[in-house]
Amino acid sequence: MTVVRRRPAPLPTLLLVLGALYCVVPTLWILVAATKSRTELFSTSTYLPSFGGGLLSNLADLSAYDGGIFWHWMLNSFGYAAIGGVAASLVSAAAGYALAMYRFRGRTLLFNVILAGVLLPQIVLAIPQYLVLSKVGLAGGYLAVLLPQLFNPYGIYLCRIYAAASVPQTLLEAGRLDGAGEFRLFATVGLRLMTPGLVTVFLLQFIAIWNNFLLPFVMTSDDGKFPLTVGLYSLLRHGAAEASLYSLVITGTLLAVLPVIVLFLALQRYWRLDLVSGAVRG
Incomplete structure (x- = not known):
């Protein structure tokens, strides 16, 4: 018995991809931006993460802000x-x-x-x-x-x-x-x-x-x-x-x-x- 596989319709697939990007991109931006220090936030590429310890520094500053x-x-x-x-x-x-x-x-x-x-x-x-x-x-x-x-x-x-x-x-x-x-x-x-x-x-x-x-x-x-x-x-x-x-x-x-x-x-x-x-x- 031959199983006929239908190709996915391009328009619904495109809409699903766009919807997924709409949900994922802001979260990805937050994740990347949190790794940057105060100066790197405005001086580096938007979706380029930092590996200079900016996340740990931000966590420490956030915990210390106004008595925690x-x-x-x-x-x-x-x-x-x-x-x-x-x-x-x-x-x-x-x-x-x-x-x-x-x-x-x-x-x-x-x-x-x-x-x-x-x-x-x-x-x-x-x-x-x-x-x-x-x-x-x-x-x-x-x-x-x-x-x-x-x-x-x-x-x-x-x-x-x-x-x-x-x-x-x-x-x-x-x-x-x-x-x-x-x-x-x-x-x-x-x-x-x-x-x-x-x-x-x-x-x-x-x-x-x-x-x-x-x-x-x-x-x-x-x-x-x-x-x-x-x-x-x-x-x-x-x-x-x-x-x-x-x-x-x-x-x-x-x-x-x-x-x-x-x-x-x-x-x-x-x-x-x-x-x-x-x-x-x-």
């Missing part, structure tokens, strides 16, 4: 993203599980409202959220950055779809016959079966909080509570008057990208498990 506040920003970002990601994933799991497993009046309307929330840009909500939190005295603190992140319409949508596909009603009915309550069923059956989907929700929410700039910028003015995004922006503003800070901003940006890459690679096996289990169910 960069690492405090890094810790804040980890706190916001990790706590917010876990809490938002649990809220999304509970809401999605309830929408998928139970029938109640107004369920379709509620789900449609949540879908409308997916289409609403989060930038529109920043000012109203600040006004609400300032009324209750929470504006300016850590909770002001965390609380608006707990409700994730897209995460609820994903959990609802995944719960409907992965949690069989027969298994829940068997648990009810054994005397298990609804909360226990959700905690011991629902969450376990939804784990691969929740990993995806957590990763998406972690990255969204890690990269969020406007919400923490609006909510807090204390540089000790800044995440990396706002902290690097403030450092860049100071760099407008002191060009030597540009190297620190670039090095800090490189360090800010690394945790997301590590997290993506670490959780990739759960996505593979999810794909395999989905294929088996199909």
